[in-house]
Amino acid sequence: MAKFILKLLFLLMVLFVGVFIGMEKAHQGMQGMKGYEDTALPPPVHINESEDGKMEAALLGNEINHAEELAQKKKELEDLETFNFFSSVGKTLASSVKAAAKFLIDFFMNLFKG
Known part of the structure; x- marks a missing residue:
């Protein structure tokens, strides 16, 4: 596979x-x-080296700049601070299942021990 x-x-x-x-x-x-x-018809893929030695690339007229984009998206995610309903429900369910499993294991261990 x-x-x-x-x-x-x-x-x-x-x-x-x-x-x-x-x-x-x-x-x-x-x-x-x-x-x-x-000049109104730019090439679909354009790659060149800038004066400071960095590679610049453009794809379909859009410049590709991963470092700045990633930093900007990271900052946006840090500022967003949204509440995720499914995440909180999942955490609550996981803690409930963990507590129930611990209770059952302790119960059966005490039952068979004594």
Whole structure:
């Protein structure tokens, strides 16, 4: 089963990369048909190195900046402080089951001991 999942994930990754290669070829074809480079039509995948040595990437016109996005999302989650009903119900149920199991084990241990 694990081999199948690995093969499936590999195949999906190859197909995913193939989609981007196809989009890049279509972009080049559009530029070739126009006869000039149109700045309003950005390439689907754009990767370059900035002056300070960092890699910058853009996917379908959206810049990818994981470090800033992760820090921003982490800050949003810390500020959110929402109440999760199902989490609290699950914690209450777990503590109730734990207490009941402990009571039953103690009860039977005392019953068979004496």
